[in-house]
Amino acid sequence: MKKRRLSTIRDKLPAALALAGLVLVWELVCLTGLVPGYMLPSPVKVVRAFVGDFGLLMENSAVTLQEAFLGLVIGVGTGFVFAVLMDAFPVVRKMFYPLLVITQTIPTVAIAPLLVLWFGYEITPKVVLIVLTTFFPLTVGLTDGFAQADADAINLLRSMGAGKLQIFRYIKLPSALPQFFSGLRIAAAYSVVGAVISEWLGGFSGLGVYMTRVRSAYAFDKMFAVIILISVISLLLMALIGLVERAMTPYRRARE
Amino acid sequence: MLEVKNVSVSFGDNHVLEDVNLTLGKGELVSVLGVSGGGKTTLFNVISGLLTPRQGSVLLDGEDITGRPGHVGYMLQKDMLLPYRTIEDNCALPLLLRGVPKKEARRQVRERLPEFGLEGTGRKWPVQLSGGMRQRAALLRTHLFSDNVALLDEPFSALDTLTRSAMHRWYLDIMERIRLSTLFITHDIDEAILLSDRICLLTGHPGRLTREFVISPARPRDPDFPMTQEFLEYKRQIRAAIS
Numbered sequence: 243m244k245k246r247r248l249s250t251i252r253d254k255l256p257a258a259l260a261l262a263g264l265v266l267v268w269e270l271v272c273l274t275g276l277v278p279g280y281m282l283p284s285p286v287k288v289v290r291a292f293v294g295d296f297g298l299l300m301e302n303s304a305v306t307l308q309e310a311f312l313g314l315v316i317g318v319g320t321g322f323v324f325a326v327l328m329d330a331f332p333v334v335r336k337m338f339y340p341l342l343v344i345t346q347t348i349p350t351v352a353i354a355p356l357l358v359l360w361f362g363y364e365i366t367p368k369v370v371l372i373v374l375t376t377f378f379p380l381t382v383g384l385t386d387g388f389a390q391a392d393a394d395a396i397n398l399l400r401s402m403g404a405g406k407l408q409i410f411r412y413i414k415l416p417s418a419l420p421q422f423f424s425g426l427r428i429a430a431a432y433s434v435v436g437a438v439i440s441e442w443l444g445g446f447s448g449l450g451v452y453m454t455r456v457r458s459a460y461a462f463d464k465m466f467a468v469i470i471l472i473s474v475i476s477l478l479l480m481a482l483i484g485l486v487e488r489a490m491t492p493y494r495r496a497r498e
Numbered sequence: 499m500l501e502v503k504n505v506s507v508s509f510g511d512n513h514v515l516e517d518v519n520l521t522l523g524k525g526e527l528v529s530v531l532g533v534s535g536g537g538k539t540t541l542f543n544v545i546s547g548l549l550t551p552r553q554g555s556v557l558l559d560g561e562d563i564t565g566r567p568g569h570v571g572y573m574l575q576k577d578m579l580l581p582y583r584t585i586e587d588n589c590a591l592p593l594l595l596r597g598v599p600k601k602e603a604r605r606q607v608r609e610r611l612p613e614f615g616l617e618g619t620g621r622k623w624p625v626q627l628s629g630g631m632r633q634r635a636a637l638l639r640t641h642l643f644s645d646n647v648a649l650l651d652e653p654f655s656a657l658d659t660l661t662r663s664a665m666h667r668w669y670l671d672i673m674e675r676i677r678l679s680t681l682f683i684t685h686d687i688d689e690a691i692l693l694s695d696r697i698c699l700l701t702g703h704p705g706r707l708t709r710e711f712v713i714s715p716a717r718p719r720d721p722d723f724p725m726t727q728e729f730l731e732y733k734r735q736i737r738a739a740i741s
Contacts, residue, residue, distance in 0.1 A: 398578050401546040402643050403568020404595050412591065416582045493582050496623035 313372025321380030376429035383425025387418025505554030513704035537705035571640035586620035592643035
């Protein structure tokens with residue numbers, strides 16, 4: 243166990259070094275004045291901006307996270323229902339699967355203003371946008387997972403007299419878990435980005451609103467601080483989902 | 499106890515089985531021997547109730563179970579243990595499907611594990627077990643599903659030779675102990691002679707049960723049986739009848 247932890251550290255060391263190197267180059271570029279300071283703030287300035295605005299950033303994060311979470315939960319819920327329906331009724335699948343793919347070609351940024359016009363400046367348009375973007379990877383992940391369930395295993399259960407519901411519970415659902423989680427990871431990242439984008443287009447608080455404000459003030463250091471914060475939040479969410487996945491699929495680590 | 503009566507199966511114009519009759523008595527092991535693609539698996543699907551024949555019926559202890567799954571245990575070449583359930587939970591599946599509460603089902607499984615040479619493996623995942631152990635777990639699952647008849651579709655053909663002959667000995671032994679009746683599909687003549695009380699040949703297209711061989715001596719047999727003249731004589735006759 244200990245050995246494995248050591249080897250993961252060794253695996254991740256190159257990435258950490260590369261990141262540190264990049265930050266160092268960035269700092270040097272700013273120090274030597276290669277790029278003027280008002281266009282590219284140095285990492286030190288970004289950190290200072292982050293610390294200075296910490297309270298404000300956290301307040302806005304809470305709003306954004308709340309939207310993202312709500313959208314994600316509803317997205318997971320509808321995605322699940324849709325996937326189950328498409329799996330149970332091939333007609334539903336034939337009707338809606340192509341439509342689902344088409345909806346994904348509509349750029350989020352293009353429908354966001356419409357949603358604001360329809361639903362106002364409160365939380366509703368944000369949540370709707372997140373549901374629209376997260377629901378797709380989840381539905382596709384689950385539907386594919388259900389479809390890939392082992393046909394022989396299903397036959398075996400049928401031979402034991404299992405009904406449709408039991409086959410779903412014992413075969414289809416557990417076989418779809420890995421795909422579900424890869425869909426969920428993507429959806430989680432989308433949900434944060436979706437929340438920020440919809441906040442740009444109208445709202446009173448949230449990281450997106452903060453972003454538009456500091457942009458109009460040309461506060462580049464704060465811009466960078468909030469951008470980094472957003473990616474950190476996304477990474478943390480994905481890591482959290484990874485942990486849940488590990489806990490729910492212990493058998494994948496059994497082969498040793 | 500298990501009777502297959504005048505069963506014919508066709509898929510469209512493709513006639514797979516024609517007028518198949520078969521009986522399996524208590525504690526008996528009967529093999530269905532035939533070439534691959536000859537309808538053996540179709541016959542098993544009919545007996546297990548997954549497939550309804552065009553005509554004919556399947557009786558279990560006199561009760562008509564044609565086209566009604568859930569009566570006869572079924573085991574394939576692939577062990578079909580679900581990778582995401584522990585051995586214990588895999589074997590408990592038939593009990594859970596029948597509505598036995600989880601705790602009670604697990605208890606029943608744990609009780610039977612040693613008998614199947616699976617002591618201490620209840621909490622393990624299928625990938626952690628050897629091929630032979632996995633087959634034994636699959637058999638325990640089959641047995642917990644129906645304690646009277648087992649349909650085995652080439653269950654040992656994916657195992658290596660040594661594991662396989664160990665499994666043969668083990669199977670005959672456990673079959674005796676739990677008084678199981680077995681209908682066995684195989685394309686391996688040696689395996690059929692070694693294990694069976696009777697061998698039915700499934701030949702032709704559509705497949706018919708053309709001949710039956712009663713194998714003596716009665717089980718349990720001497721380990722050297724495969725080396726005897728009798729054994730070779732059966733083998734010669736069966737090969738002649740198949741080709």
